[in-house]
Amino acid sequence: MDQLIVLSLVALGIPLLGFVLVIFNQKSLGERAHLVSIPTIAFSTAISLYVAWVKIKNPALGTLQWSAEWIRFGIVPGFGPLAIHLNILFDSMTAILMVVVTGVSLLVHVFSSEYMKRDSRYARYYAFLGLFTFSMLGILLSGNLFQIYIFWELVGFSSYALIGHWYERSGPQYASKKAFITNRVGDVFFWIGILLLFAQFHTFDLRAIFGFINEGLPLSFSILGFSPETTLTIAGLLIFGGAIAKSAQFPLHIWLPDAMEGPTPVSALIHAATMVAAGVYLMARVFPLLTADAMLVVACVGAFTSFLAATIALTQRDIKRVLAYSTISQLGLMMMSIGAGAVASGIFHLVTHAAFKACLFLGAGSVIHAMHRAMHAVHDHETDAQDIHNMGGLLKKMPVTGWTYLIATLAITGLPLTAGFMSKGEILSGVLAYGNLQTGIATALPWIGFGVTMLTALYMWRQIFLVFFGIPSKPDLYAKIQESPRVMTAPLVILALLSLWICYGRNPIDPEHGWLLKKGVTTPAQVIPPQTAPTFRPKHYLSYQTEQDGFGIAVAPSIEGTQGWSVPPMPHQVALMENRHGISAIAEYYALGSAVLGFLIAWLFFSFRPGMAVSVRKAFKPLYTFSFRGWFIDDLYEFVFSDTIIFSSRVSAWVDRVVIDGLVNLAARVAVLLSRIVGWFDRYVVDGLVTLTGATIQFLGLMARSVQSGRIQTYLTWVVAAVVAIFFIAWWALAHPFTLSILP
């Protein structure tokens, strides 16, 4: 077992230890729970940083793995030998994302020690943060689908527990249930997808599965009579179903905005930076088996989600809901990127997004915290502390929160010198290359990407202008607003620094030569059968094949080393890289143009002429409502699922009450009637016969008994009478001999 793997397992185990320590000592720890949790996470972060450092510094390490048999079932009839293994897979993507998860988790832990102060379930909160961190690290380190699924469910559970942290209120209760159930829907597909692969290849190990697929799909790989190629597409899409739910993609995105009912630091950690990115990570992990059709679906779902969420974010009033829809939108961009074959760009955006979105959420938490304190000071219990229309001009009062928020906004909108500019430019150039090489719907994808960039700038700057600039809308509250304490602003500063370009490469406009793309995440080579791959081919395939390493396409990290062979990138991947080279600058210009356009519109509407926003809203009232209500998707689900189910329940309840119960009652009545008849018959006929027999016997007995008087003289009289009678009979018989001819 490699030393790095041991260390990363230690980093995985420590948060679990923290969870166990805190959850079983909630009472005794109380307000001191963070004194246990923060050191455990800090330790874990330090180890993650170290292993990532070593891993990135030494590319020669390759992909590290460790495997052990976990459960052996022996020979299963109809299946063959069945055993489940534990697999640890440790590559650069794992290393980098471990740092992201533990880092954001550490900052959120620190932030929460102030934000959650005097909460009645302070220790429980920290315990579940630890459990979440453990589960998330578990997903990252898992090398097989079964293990990923276990940790996948664990993050779902900790997310559920943390959304419902204030479970005495109905909102969090409802939201946590909604999140949990929505995720179950996706998980069912995910699990079917896992089993589909397992049924064929008899292993959960990703590298082994990729190896088998690379050797050629067997004809027996088929579901519902589809061909093996189609079945591979279906398997990819089923796994994507899990990612759809976890990463809040359309149509299962509905849980994420409601998840904002949880504490704001939780939103920052789970529902912005890490857990929702697990779907993106999963798609990156299984990317080698995505066929052209599956890729197109992933890209389209991502693009549509991105656009949908961006339009909804435009009109939300709640500061956290804007950020929630923004998260959905950014996750959509990442999905689109992975679907378009630019996996490294998607993961890059995941990393940078984790930094600036966590910064935005924690900043929002800081603002909400300040609002609450101000409201408390003026005894105001009516105002909605999260409504951006109740804020304004906060930059002067809360400089650190304001400036860090501003930096993160610059990053998310993709302005130069930020990490967001780099990663978004990467995504858009990847998608543009993909769109250029395709025909049909795929050509629209980059333009959706640019549109979303514009919308992102619009809604983020709207928020900035309404919250941090302009005139305070509640002067009495404004007077009492104070900057949050250091323990809250320090994480903001760190995250804002992580949103700058310098953390990801020296040149702010050339991310491809930054360390993260050059030495860190790479797009894995695909292993799908050639006939299922996208049809485009590179112009100079041969020349590119020889110098493929220079193109950032690595030999698939998940395959290399398993059986001592490696896989070169497929022709369409080379074509994508080739096409991308010429257009990455164009994509960056377009992205920048869109972002600036969005900024200008926001400035015009919300800063330069604030009245215009109101008049535009009034002029396009239906569109505004459409956006504000989230395209009525929740209402649609409410109608299609809830109302239909309630209606059908009512119908079946009526049927049950009237028809079924009626039949049962009728049957009961018939049974009672029959019983009465049978009872009567039994009592009078059967019993009567028995009694009659008895009575007859008794009567006969009495009759016979009466003869037995016990008087000897009576008996004697009978004897005499009988003798006399016999005498007369015999006399008569002798007188009529013929009638007694039977006598001898």
Place this chain on the structure above:
Amino acid sequence: MTFAPVGLTHFLVLAAVLLVLGLLTMLTRRNAIAVLMGIELILNAANINFVAFTRYGAINLGGQVVAIFVIVLAACEAAVALAIVLNLYKRLGSVSVREANKLRD
């Protein structure tokens, strides 16, 4: 008025009369000893028949022998019966056959 010489018929009639008398005694008297006496009458009626048939009939001396047997048996019977009656009296304090009905139930 002439009388037919004494013949078999007379004996038979006498025996029949004795039999009937004995029966009547048996059936009507309450006293167990009287009942026994009725039995003796019946036995003697039979004896008369046997002896008469020996005298007038064709059974030679057989009838007389039977008659002697009957007398012996009657003596035995009287001994046994009287013992029974004595016990009866001891138990019931009377010799009425009406009282001796304990076996009825």
